[in-house]
Amino acid sequence: MNPLRPSVRAAAVPPSATAALDAQAKALVAEGVDVVNLTSGEPAFPTVEPAARAAELAIAEDFSRYTPAAGVPALRTAIAAHLNRHGTAYEAPQVVVTAGAKQALHYAFTSLLDPGDEVLVPAPYWVSYPHLIALAGGTPVPVRPAPAPA
Known part of the structure; x- marks a missing residue:
């Protein structure tokens, strides 16, 4: 029996240079070196209060289940409305949240x-x-x- 292995296409993808640099920067920080890490786009500040409160509220209201694959309908509608402020004519079914x-x-x-x-x-x-x-x-x-x- 063959061990599980990646496809030929997946095996051809090189390791992430961004992830390697991020790991190196975090290792330097752990050693006490003052580093400004611009590699992975990870914020260097805590979660902002409104987002933290919204997450707590969602958990309290049991809004922590799987959502539709394309995204929550209300969010898709809001995104379409936002895009349409810039001269487009999108409708929620044309929006996919990722x-x-x-x-x-x-x-x-x-x-x-x-x-x-x-x-x-x-x-x-x-x-x-x-x-x-x-x-x-x-x-x-x-x-x-x-x-x-x-």
Whole structure:
């Protein structure tokens, strides 16, 4: 019996440079070194009071169960309304709530890409974007900005 192993595509994704740098920064902090860690986007401050209170209220009201996969309907409606203040015409069914941009891109790439599809990636870009494309079977094509005219 073969041990559980990642797919060929998953095995080709290199370890996260961001996670490695974050671990190194946190190790230095643990040693007492004064470090400004800009690697992972993790805030360097405690949870803000309104968010902490909202979390406590949600737990107290037993609002801690699985939600619909696309997100809570009221949140999707609020997001559509917010977007529409900028001249668009979205409706709640067109909104999908994710935990962040990387998750949204992962969903989009795995839903839309076929093996070998090329995806233009405007530089500069987050380090994992090409890996997300490759993991979905696509081919990332970095597009570097043109130099400014002299």
